Amino acid sequence: MNFEDFSISTNVKKAIKDMGFEAPSPIQEKVIPEIAEGHDVIGQAQTGTGKTAAFGIPLVDKVTNDKHVQAIILTPTRELAIQVSGELQKLSQHMNVRTLPVYGGQSIGHQIKALKRGVDIVVGTPGRVLDHLRRGTLKLQNVHTVIMDEADEMLDMGFIEDIESILKQVNRDRQTLLFSATMPFPIRKLSNKYMQKPKHISISKGEVTAPSINQVYYKVLEKNKLDSLCRIIDSEQVELGIVFCRTKKGVAELTEALQARGYMADGLHGDLTQTQRDQVMKKFRDTTVEFLIATDVAARGIDVQNVSHVINYDIPQDPESYVHRIGRTGRAGKKGMALTLVTPREMKHLRSIESEIGMQIPTQTIPTIEEVVEKQQATWKYQVANTIESDVDWSMYEPMAEELLNEYEAKDVVGALLMTAFQGTSNIEDDGYDFGETGAAQGMVRFFINVGRNVELTPKKLAQEVAQLVGISEKNVGKIDLFENFSFIEVPEDAAPFVYEGLRHSRLNGARINLEPAKPRKKR
Ligand SMILES: Nc1ncnc2c1ncn2[C@@H]1O[C@H](COP(=O)(O)OP(=O)(O)OP(=O)(O)O)[C@@H](O)[C@H]1O
């Protein structure tokens, strides 16, 4: 299929061409004709597959330049309102259509002036839209189209009251369009209240996350998280990365820690002023900042070219958040990496995300110090060679260099200088779990499991259950001694914290597992 096949104006077709779109994406192909026919539509397709243009193309084709607001698009965040408004402006670049973003944090006077001059499409966050409605500076009586981008978020608890107040002011005859990569059943059911005979168009049958995203998780220990993150990003080839944290405070702390270690990182969260938020986004889009550290404020809809990595420094709260966060990479046909750090306590949460997205996320081990050092040394060598070959003036160091070379062997001088430079880059820390002497084989930790009564088990079954519960390979569960209702199992030292945290509060066939490191057998 081709964009030429749609019955849309040549001006819109020309804009689509200018934007470099060659063929419509699957959601665009299905949804554009339905919207053009005037249907209400619930459109669901994976992240980064062009949902914005799917509603944007028929919308700009429909609006006329009559200086009355004819369409309103609601988005959950300010950044998304700005971005969606920008995409609509591009789609209508050869037409006389005015699109205005209205959002909190920006001077309301400025927005009022623009609204007075006449606007055809408003893209806004619910709070600021309501503010304008109360002031009478925005009128919705001529609105024929209401669009909710990230609709499941907009109809969720945080926004639903505002949405209802806004919808009350729009003609019932309107066309209502909902879009998102995720649409949980309760929200889809609720949405019927605001729509008329909606057409459900879903592209992501079965596969919730975009297949272009390569997902892995790393088992990390809480106290080593920062080190683990640094090792991961030092060993990956990151073009641009978004690192998600749970809280604003977490974002601020991680940003500071990464900056202190020399990474080009900047933070984005709701406690910053709008000017600061705009600056951070601009720096990230311009690639002057390599890592955007953010709360879920950046999880939905944000489209930045060349984001190669998304890293969940803190595991997301719910499966939807996971899907949207990782969807910031692997967009529009490009490949992306999504890495999630998981502490022992969070293993169960990971499993529930996996079951919701319908796939198992493979695990990878944190690169060893040796691997990272190897990479770092290659980088250092490259930098030193580069400096030697450049025309940088280091004449001020020459007398010192001569002095050192007179007194010591050249190899020792260089070695000592490199060591000074390398020192303190990374260190293996102990993991904070001390299981003591458990009488296990070399390199293993032995646990005593009280499996409770009435549980039928074989050693093989127990090994399988343990492996599954804590997310390690069955092969890694070592020796098992199974008695009537208790057992000893041995697992490798590095898996021990995961077994410990994973099994401590677990149940097996409904029976509680009580687990503790085994007491060492007395030496005879
Ligand atoms: N037909 C097309 N051909 C090529 N690129 C496209 C096409 N349609 C959209 N794009 C580009 O693909 C990228 C992703 O589009 P968009 O932001 O609309 O995705 P989305 O489906 O809304 O994702 P999310 O669920 O994350 O909001 C954008 O950069 C957009 O310009």
Ligand SMILES: [Mg+2]
């Ligand atoms: Mg979108």
